[in-house]
Amino acid sequence: MKENYLQEMFTLEGKVALVTGAGRGIGQVVARDLARAGADIAIFSRSGADETVKLIESEGGKAVSIIADCTKEDAVREGMKKILEVYGKLDIVVNNAGVCYHKGIFEASVEEFRECLDINLTGEYIVAREAARVMIDLGIPGSIINIASISGRIVNIPQNQAAYNASKAGVMHMTRSLAVELVDHNIRVNSISPGYIATPMSVDPNFVEPELLEAWKPLMPMHRMAKPDELCGAIIWLASGASSYTNGVDIVIDGLYTAI
Template sequence: MITNLTGRTAVITGGARGIGLAVARGLAADGADIALLDLLDTVEDVARELADSYHVKAVGHRLDVTDQQATFAAFDEVGAALGVPQVLLTAAGIEINGDSVDVTADAWRKVIDVNLTGTFFAAQAFGKGLLDAGRSGSAIFIASMSGSIVNVPQWAASYNASKAAVAHLGKSLAVEWAKAGIRVNSISPGYVLTDLTQKIIDQQPSLRDDWEALIPQGRMASPEDIAGLVSFLASDAAAYLTAQDIIIDGGYTAV
């Protein structure tokens, strides 16, 4: 198996649903033990389901990724239960759409805090664990094609800015940690049909047709479409791949 991850522990923020859960299933299928960190109170139940389905060890912890102290504590707990994490996926994220002139300070800060600061705190805890243990690892951030283009017809300046920053954060940490054997890359999905995007579609039902008309493959991605790329980046098959942002969008940004 090219993406064999047996013996490694993977931490997924936002892992109780959506892209995070799809990736967790893919990593578990590749043999990794799984730690899910999520605000949802179902996170422990989801972890048990993963353990039963894939015959790996799995734990779930409730976590607000914007809390630095709680994030470090969660990684310590994961390390004690499953061993030092060698794979990280940051999938916790939010989006608040609206005209920029109407965006409140609280709404702006919430998006930046969850998407960017939360990614940094998780990466910080992950990197420290590996550096202290003298081990290599792979961090994968969920950025977005919205960090490279401006989505239409909806407006989401805070989301776009946060995801552009996430991609550059990945490059920055990749260079900083390269000599320690810690790789950092980001994945920038296009439109993915998750709970988050479904809520946006529910508010503006015409959006799905608008988006799919602009995607050369003619459909939105499923969360499972993202999982295979994460497994590759987490594995030794990607040992020389770091400091990259990989767009996976069905061709959207090419036209």
Template sequence: MLPNPSGARLTSVLSARRSHAAFHTSASRRAAGDRMTGTLPSYGPVGVARALDASSATGTNPTLFAKEFSLADRVALVSGGNRGIGLEMALALVEAGTRIVYCLDLPEKPGDEFTKVREYASHLKGTGGEARLEYVSADVTNQNAMWKIGKTIGDREGRMDVCVAAAGILRGDTPCLTYPAKQFEEVIAVNVNGVLYTAQAAGQQMDRFGNGGSIIMIASISGHGANQGHPWVSYNTSKSAVLQMARSMACELGPKRIRVNTISPGYINTSMTGQFLAKRPELVEVWSSHNPLGRIGRPDELRGIVAWLASDSSSFCTGSDILVSGGHHAW
């Protein structure tokens, strides 16, 4: 039998229990509030919530493009940024206001395409940032080197907000039963390991500064199903791996407010695609027939989705794959 406490002691115990209950009720309410709204951006609520809070006598400015889609003062890292989809996305981030985009790629020096785009970006008006593209020669398959690059950027800029892992390679048609080990390992090293090391390089800095962030990995429709008529076992395998990598990382990094998503383009007219089609021009008609729009996509048609995923406007989107394929998947 438990002892019967004295009156004074009973009063003290009850008082302590009330205080404890009040504390936990308050903490529970705060936790419930966080679960209901998440962490609001510095500019506060938006949309209907902002309208309901606003004073009818006070003028206000729209927030959708000025705030929610804006990347003002943010820092980004883009692999494969020397040309193609990577460069297209880097420019889109600059136009959305990113202070600086570090474009990583394998060549020692940037190509003419990058140089011209960097010059163009430096003259943009009204971006809200410094509109800078900076080239960094890097091998995405070198984990230690990638981590060092990420830390160097973090030390220099004091933050890391956006990562786009766009570096990737495609090898020619090779039958799966005789696919050479070296070639398979080469594709996996860039398209899978390189994506992980890129995400790590940026994600470590996002975690370091505690501001959250957005990691965007370039997957492909080839990760959802095989490409009819093309023996691309290494490429298709690598892109499927990226889809699962993003889902796994999204679950692990969600509590740190680091979002991880993928974009799965269809057939896009990049320089890599152009080189392949130059050898087999008949495929232009074939590939175009694989989607309801009846054509191959342009790299600039991915700009809007990367700007959305990088910004506050997609703050409740993680672990998702966005298909941009002209409806290739809808047949």
């Protein structure tokens, strides 16, 4: 094996990565693993992400938690200023913050529909735009990774979640659109579409009815949900120079869920 081959190909050393909604769930694990790959981490969250910062620091990494609601343009701009104050640059964004409601068309209010789109789609747009401004100003070749979902490709059953599904379909096409728009600025934009991943959003009885967990089991060809860690290899690859010609694609990581 060639010495340092993998290290040189995938290292994020010297890079600064922003992960949104990283106080728990997928975002927390992604932030930890980007730090393990060498990146200094910034987190945008609505109520602080001290636990994630401690986790990263306990492993010798660097992280800063910034209060920023991703749907608020001013808060996101202020958050970007804070990243520049702390680290002086930004190379990688993982647009992860999101919400899901299981409500049908006659149960969800229009406000709830709008809120879901606002957080999952408009929030990712605002963060991508403000990050791109910073990258372009500093002449940094950036990588933006949007978290979409298989729900943007198929309709999950048996729960009704039209707002979530629509928001994630939007994330995928926004990803391709922004990739084309930002290509001459050397900013790549890709998305990841996870299947069911075990996080508070998908297993916590406060968020998901236990009957649903039972109903999902026979639909999973690999007979289990993924752990958040199982997304990190692809995210590190998309963040690194190893994916330098990968742009505007959506990568499905769903344990075959959408194959059958």
